[in-house]
Amino acid sequence: MPNPFKPTAGATPPLLVGRRPILEAFQESIDDGPGAPYLLQLMTGARGVGKTVMLNELGDVATRNGWIVIHATAGPGMLDRIARRASTYRQELGSRDRGPETTSWRITTPVGELGRESQTSGSELRIWSDELADLLDVLEQHGTGVCVTVDEIHSLDLGQMQILAGDVQMLVREGRRISLIMAGLPRAVEELLAGDSRPTTFLRRAERPLLADVPVAEVADSFLQIITDADRSISDELAMECAQATGGYPFMIQLVGYHVWRQAGRGPITEEHVTAGVAAAQSRLGALVHEPALADLSAVDRTFLVMMARDDEPSRLGDIAGRMGKDSRYASVYRDRLLKAGMIRAAGHGLVDFEAPYLREYLREHAAHLVAGQDDGGQS
Numbered sequence: 001m002p003n004p005f006k007p008t009a010g011a012t013p014p015l016l017v018g019r020r021p022i023l024e025a026f027q028e029s030i031d032d033g034p035g036a037p038y039l040l041q042l043m044t045g046a047r048g049v050g051k052t053v054m055l056n057e058l059g060d061v062a063t064r065n066g067w068i069v070i071h072a073t074a075g076p077g078m079l080d081r082i083a084r085r086a087s088t089y090r091q092e093l094g095s096r097d098r099g100p101e102t103t104s105w106r107i108t109t110p111v112g113e114l115g116r117e118s119q120t121s122g123s124e125l126r127i128w129s130d131e132l133a134d135l136l137d138v139l140e141q142h143g144t145g146v147c148v149t150v151d152e153i154h155s156l157d158l159g160q161m162q163i164l165a166g167d168v169q170m171l172v173r174e175g176r177r178i179s180l181i182m183a184g185l186p187r188a189v190e191e192l193l194a195g196d197s198r199p200t201t202f203l204r205r206a207e208r209p210l211l212a213d214v215p216v217a218e219v220a221d222s223f224l225q226i227i228t229d230a231d232r233s234i235s236d237e238l239a240m241e242c243a244q245a246t247g248g249y250p251f252m253i254q255l256v257g258y259h260v261w262r263q264a265g266r267g268p269i270t271e272e273h274v275t276a277g278v279a280a281a282q283s284r285l286g287a288l289v290h291e292p293a294l295a296d297l298s299a300v301d302r303t304f305l306v307m308m309a310r311d312d313e314p315s316r317l318g319d320i321a322g323r324m325g326k327d328s329r330y331a332s333v334y335r336d337r338l339l340k341a342g343m344i345r346a347a348g349h350g351l352v353d354f355e356a357p358y359l360r361e362y363l364r365e366h367a368a369h370l371v372a373g374q375d376d377g378g379q380s
């Protein structure tokens with residue numbers, strides 16, 4: 001029996017823990033049709049909490065309802081890529097190529113073409129919404145629609161964001177069966193929406209599920225179920241011990257499950273397997289989640305975090321500044337950067353805490369190496 005756990009970013013877990021309400025709300029909105037609230041969602045959550053997995057799961061719900069799903073990741077040319085996928089699907093569905101007739105249909109639509117034309121300029125930008133509208137035309141005959149998911153929305157540039165939002169808003173106004181589900185890091189998404197242009201106003205009205213850690217008791221149940229289904233055995237107590245080691249953090253669920261399973265070989269899972277498996281999971285979490293996240297930061301950002309790790313509880317900004325040998329204003333610049341990067345979160349007045357589990361321990365263990373690069377230019 002192969003190891004059922006999937007400790008890889010974006011990989012579908014053997015059992016999706018704690019997310020049923022989100023899936024149900026989406027199904028309900030698909031049933032309710034155009035304009036239903038959960039067709040437009042902006043999901044946020046820390047790294048490894050399961051955003052990409054949820055986009056896939058919601059996409060599967062849409063697919064089961066006969067919708068076409070287009071998954072995209074934010075980045076240059078994204079709208080163009082969505083357009084090409086839409087065009088391919090439309091051709092597969094057997095609709096003739098877009099011709100003059102389609103164009104004239106467009107002109108007779110009350111709000112369609114005019115609005116789209118007025119908001120878009122470059123060719124990539126016009127094509128994407130036209131392609132989407134054409135695909136929606138075809139699907140309308142089947143009573144279904146299109147679900148577009150956009151991952152890593154925090155790295156979408158403002159221009160693309162405005163086109164995306166403006167065009168989807170237009171399709172919603174036309175009463176089309178269109179669903180847009182986006183996911184990104186909380187603070188960065190907040191900033192993206194902070195502007196006061198009209199399309200972002202539209203996005204601010206999206207449902208905003210915040211993906212958080214899942215209940216530890218449900219994690220324990222999932223371990224029992226997955227392991228039993230695979231004809232192996234684990235006691236209730238050990239399943240709970242594994243679950244507690246995950247802290248309910250989804251990435252850690254897969255890591256602990258994977259390594260405990262691996263330790264056990266073929267026989268029943270014992271206390272020793274759990275101890276060794278949890279230790280292996282913790283060190284892999286560092287390599288898979290913390291290390292790449294820290295590598296994206298500047299040396300001063302990392303120093304700030306290492307200074308935080310000296311505390312056993314949420315840190316005071318003033319203390320961190322003192323440890324860095326700087327004033328609080330200087331430190332607050334880096335606090336804001338780290339909030340935006342999803343590394344830390346506000347924990348009450350003047351306090352900050354780590355966002356990811358075991359980050360504190362990881363930083364303590366690797367402090368020397370992380371602060372060493374101090375002079376590689378920390379301003380950016």
Ligand SMILES: Nc1ncnc2c1ncn2[C@@H]1O[C@H](COP(=O)(O)OP(=O)(O)O)[C@@H](O)[C@H]1O
Pocket residue numbers: 006007008009010011012013015016017018019045046047048049050051052053054214250251252253254
């Ligand atoms: N609800 C969940 N239950 C169990 N495991 C999950 C859940 N959500 C995500 N995972 C696992 O967590 C890891 C990270 O998920 P991912 O979607 O890549 O996170 P994010 O996109 O938020 O960084 C993957 O290994 C995935 O299988």
Ligand SMILES: [Mg+2]
Pocket residue numbers: 009010051052053151
């Ligand atoms: Mg992801």
